[in-house]
Amino acid sequence: MAAVAALVAPSPSARATAETAIGRAVTGAAAAVPATIPLTVTNDSRRTEPVYLYNLGTELSTGRQGWADAAGAFHPWPAGGPVPVPAPDASIPGPAAGRSLTLRMPRFSGRVYFSYGKKLVFQVATGGLVQPAVQNPSDPNRDILFNWSEYTLDGGGLWINSTQVDMFSAPYAVGVKRPDGAVATTGHLKPGGYRGFFDALRAQPGGWAGLIRTRSDGTPLRALAPGHGIEAGALPRDAMAGYVDRVWARYAGTTLTVTPFADRPSLAYHGRVSGDTMNFTDASGAVVTSFRKPDSDSVFGCHKLLDAPNDQVRGPISRTLCAGYNRSTLLTNPRQPDTSPAGFYQDAVTNHYSRAVHAQMADGKAYGFAFDDVGAQESLVHEGDPRQAFLTLDPLD
Structure with a gap:
């Protein structure tokens, strides 16, 4: 695989979320969903590095791909060519440890990325945006601690998830405020859940520890989902x-x-x-x-x-x-x-990866594989009349 390989399509959980949302009929009540809603990002990570945020996706009213700034204004990606070129800097400075920052989310089907310490590398090519592909050992983002949430905001409301379909990495939770003021949340780990997940993979025979990716200083950055692990040669091809x-x-x-x-x-x-x-x-x-x-x-x-x-x-x-x-x-x-x-x-x-993910979630819910929503086991919240969204960056403990 090339260094900035492959245009990365939305993960299966992103597609499932978007298809569910877009497939809903827009009723008169649902049509009241505003063009943007506030997203409050709270940094409870206890980490001292700067945080960078990105809101990337497809503008549902036009089908154009692009990014949103902190005010929720849409910016289309420039046309790319056969050789990927650097994308415009879409980063938004995130909140310091213990602080919060409120952005505006537009009507997108997309992702909110966050990274610690360094900005992520995005490029554009003929087919659109080239997103991080951490299963690729030459990916320029391989040594950055980062993660993302997937969401769709349209006339049917907000669907936002905490996903591990592609990897398990920097922990976070998502939430949405309902009209009565109640907040539905998902994605928090149990106390000690971050270390507990990696310990479970290390203890699992059969090559599952090979999914773990660490930085040169020994810091565990992520575990690849098993499909990516097979692609990268990190998990035996006959695991199942x-x-x-x-x-x-x-x-x-x-x-x-x-x-x-x-x-x-x-x-x-x-x-x-x-x-x-x-x-x-x-x-x-x-x-x-x-x-x-x-x-x-x-x-x-x-x-x-x-x-x-x-x-x-x-x-x-x-x-x-x-x-x-x-x-x-x-x-x-x-x-x-x-x-x-x-x-x-x-x-x-x-799927010991998904087993370990679910075992460490506070509410037991996760997107450990693409169709973890079968039987309602997914880490997804939805509200037809959303008043506010939340993204909480949790500690790596």
């Missing part, structure tokens, strides 16, 4: 193979029933394995979609052989399978989705 093999063997002789919509319990699809294919049939017995036996990367990334198009059949089935594989519930429950967290991650072969 044993589980997938057992799933394949079981459903060659029995039926896996998927009911992908909680509000439509009578709509079910039935999966059986034949050779290297799992076929799903509807109530009439007609095959509606098929999946080849997935490799570990497909499982962790919920893509490739587990692709999930934004349709009403294959995508919802794939989302359910993805959750079942990552949580290792497909062998213990032939009726999916399994929405009981007590049964998640109990197999020796599982």
Whole structure:
């Protein structure tokens, strides 16, 4: 991969959030959502380095990509060429330790980045913005401590998350104030949760410690999500193979029933394995979609052989399978989705990264993989009439 490689598309959790938000009908009441809302960033990190903030995304009214300044004004990215060039400096000086700063969030589908000590490097190319890709050892941001939240603000309100789909790094929480003054929050770690997460990966056999990235002084900066770990050669490519093999063997002789919509319990699809294919049939017995036996990367990334198009059949089935594989519930429950967290991650072969993330969250919620929203396990808050948003930078302890 090249040094500033690949234009980085929004992560799956960003896409899911945006699709959910954009797909909602804009009612008369929802249309009252203002053009911008305040975002208060509070620095509870106890770190002394300067903080830099970035609000990057797609302007929903025009489809243009760009950035917002502290007042919420939109600035489009300049046209790029085949060779990436430096992007305009979109950084906003963040609050010092123990202080807060309030920005304006425009109607975007995008990300709020924050970094400690150094500004992030962004570039523009023919396809748009080149964002950090920390799985790339040559990425110019690899030694910077940073993270991001994903959000969509549109006529249906605000959706904002705390995501670990791509990496686990500098901790933070998000929140939104409702019209009655109540604040819904998610993303806080338990006390000691930052160290606890890295300790769990180090103690996990099978190469999971290889996901951890440290600075030259030994400071742990992040852990790559397992799909990125496979891409970077940091996690064995067969990390999930044993589980997938057992799933394949079981459903060659029995039926896996998927009911992908909680509000439509009578709509079910039935999966059986034949050779290297799992076929799903509807109530009439007609095959509606098929999946080849997935490799570990497909499982962790919920893509490739587990692709999930934004349709009403294959995508919802794939989302359910993805959750079942990552949580290792497909062998213990032939009726999916399994929405009981007590049964998640109990197999020796599982997504130990996501298991460790959820174990350290104060409310148990996280985006440990792309479709962690199956069964409502995601770290996401939504309000149709948002009065204010919050981003809290938490300590690394």
